[in-house]
Amino acid sequence: MSLKVYNTLTGKKEEFVPIKPGEVKIYTCGVTVYDVNHVGHGRSLIVFDVIRRYLRYLGYNVYFVRNFTDVDDKIINRAKNECLPFTVIADRYIKEYFQDAENFRIEPADVEPRVTTHIPDIIDFIQRLIDKGYAYEVEGDVYFSVRKFKEYGKLSKRSVDELIAGARVEPGEKKKDPLDFALWKASKAGEPAWDSPWGKGRPGWHTECCAMIFKHLGETIDIHGGGLDLTFPHHENELAQAEALSDKPFARYWIHNGLVTVNGQKMSKSLGNYITLKEIYSKYDPDVLRLLVLSVHYRSPLDFSWEKMEETKKAYERLKGAVDEYEVLKKLPENPDFEDHLYDAIAKAEQGFYAAMSDDFNTPEALASLFTLVREMNILRDKAVKSGGISKKALESYKEASDVLHSIGKEIFGLFDSLQPCIEVEEIKVEKAEEKIDTELVEALIDVRNKARKEKQFEIADYIRDKLSQLGIVIEDTPVGTKWKKK
Template sequence: MSGKKEDFVPLVPEQVRMYVCGITAYDVCHLGHARSAIVFDIIKRYLRYKGLKVTHVRNITDIDDKIINRAAKENVSYDVIAKKYTEEYYRDMNMLGVSRADLEPNATDHIKEMIETIKGLIDKGYAYPVNGDVYFEVSKFSGYGKLSKKNVDDLMSGARVEVDERKRSPLDFALWKSSKEGEPWWESPWGKGRPGWHIECTAMSSKYLGESFDIHGGGADLIFPHHENEIAQSEAYTGKPFVKYWMHNGFITVAKEKMSKSLGNFFTIKDILEKYEPEVVRYFLLSTHYRSPIEFSDAQLTESELSIDRYYSTVTRIKDFLETAGAAEKPGTSADLEKLLSAFKDKFHHTMNDDFNTASALGFIFELIREANRFLDSKPSGQKAKELVIKTGELLAEIGGVMNIFNKTPEEWYRSLMKVKKLEFSEESLLLKIAERQEARKQKDWAKADTIRKELEAKGIILEDKKDGTTWKVKAG
């Protein structure tokens, strides 16, 4: 609310109540929806990792003008549209590794609660009914504009506020809308109608999290008017502070412009996942701080893919080392690695505690990767070396686990890459080729060995000759 970073102190010690605006189920999701979902998923995971008890609510708007329009266009009932795109949403989210919220309420299951809230607002003089509609009277709520830092006079003078004769002021917004012919409706004290958009979040958040709670999140485009209106409704109704900490993720841009439905410059999650591994998308979205804009491009996603590949290459090295390391105690150059290992968690916690700086956290991971590689390059062996390497692997897995990335085996990663890059041959035929080449190498028939290697490379497979055999991987990038 201050517009600045603040120390996080939950209202109830050790417990975090968090409400995040989900989607309106009227169309397939684009990458912008993915960003919001992933950002708040990580925030939840990190808070839990730190031992806090988190209750996470994420709503789904299943009644709204856009849904009604879409339904009319497709000549089906509104709930068919809502159901269809809710399912699509969950499919996308599953693919992206976004965990489910603890509660995922639908607007239409909470009509009763909304009507109660609206009634209360009328009773308290903050809202007025007009011909079956109910409006919130903004001028009655003195704090209006405190989140979006707008003042009522400026808004009034703005020519873009739509004029509606029935409203007392152009700034007033609908709590309840009377239904027109053929539209879905619910019975209410003001006649047949449906709820306005903002009221569902007020009614559902207070039902599941209480009148005051800790974190409310969503995309930055929801700040005004949605979240501003939520504050007005909620605080007018309860007389209590609504939300302690507001968190808003930045936009995804395409050619510097906000990716959005109305501009038509959006990429759907489905389309992106046709070309990129889900982990790549996740990594990409975490590689910039959540509040900053992030430019979407193939080059960016390709870079993310290369970064992840570097990670899995090192995991492979770690595995190889643990399988083959000798027993003789050879310390190698372990000093830097040991130093980094002992400082690593503190560094990670520190940067994540500072407003969830995942980009910085990823940087630390690659520092550790480099030190681990350096250590392995120094050809260590023996029990102590193994322990260091095991510790490294565990730390990487732990931190990756919090961000829900880096949680595959290298084999799974390369198989997944193979699929997404649509490489058209089987692992068996690949192994056959490798065996054939191995034979050639034994005969020192380098020409043949190189031909096979080049042939595979042209198809997107990289071979790596190691002491005790040849391994394959999919060419990243």
């Protein structure tokens, strides 16, 4: 079953074919760290976490990069208001981000670069654009010449003529054309600044991501993702710079998640209608928000309300309950005359799930398949309880159904972190040393884990990873194989 992905660039679903067989490089725009994260940020994090997990399930070696914008007007203004260095503000909210990500079980990216640690890369990127004739310097500012990139507007489907009508030069700007955008901004009094060939200054927002992508992923990547509101101007400007410099496609597939709204209005800090992620997990299991996000197709708007959270909480409890109740059923007396089983329902649910996920990550349809299986599990459970017993075949089928729900829910949807699978895995016992690590044993366990992942036995793979983590061993899956290090 081939994977189909909706590509914003072409405006249609396309078969997913990575640049390099078996490997997928993904970049998503991270947060600007000047305040706490809200549900809108959470949706994007969850969407791309699930996309990454599903690609990995399909057997791809996924290399994932998500950045931090840690110098920006909003950060600088907050720092001034609190009489603190901008680095203190950035560090504070990066710490908040990691706490939120951990609580919502967002897997860490393989690389999470900061803008401020990539200033030399950004300067080099801008200089190469100047050398190629796509950028120019005016009194310490550097601008990109939009009209020189003939395909400008192809991502957002906007023509240059259309853009001219709304373009204007802001006070203090020295650009030659209202359409041009800043790659480097000359320093102002009291603002952070770095030395450059054009004088002290700091990078423009649109060029930062390009430089970090080129450094960590190369000139062409498989997937560039982010929220729908980033399509223009941010992603359009990224694409223009990158392709002007490399003369290559920047990203094969552009994936944008829909916005979170409240009463039809975009959730945003500027409107003051946002719900923080911290507020969510102070009231609900983080899985409830995950399930709410997954109940709507990633490209559609998600209108948030507390009423929907309550409805989703009940749905989550049904899903979780179906996994848990194997422990109840196995205590029933054996009844050989009980003829029902779930094998046909399991096969149908799995087929429906993977068909939906392979159709542009259609999580609502995928969830519908799982809940159909839950309904069949509940019917079997009720019959067994009413009859006062259950056959061995029926019990085994319920166990398999429970394992399927747990495996899919945990490995692909990121749910059920606190639950244990029904699959009986032989206990892996490793002697914990205070200082010395048994390298051969660790590498042997990693080999077993890699084999389990290849065979899609993700419960076993996660079990080994978690046990090694308890011993202070961190595993990192990279494009060149699995690496490990001591915490």
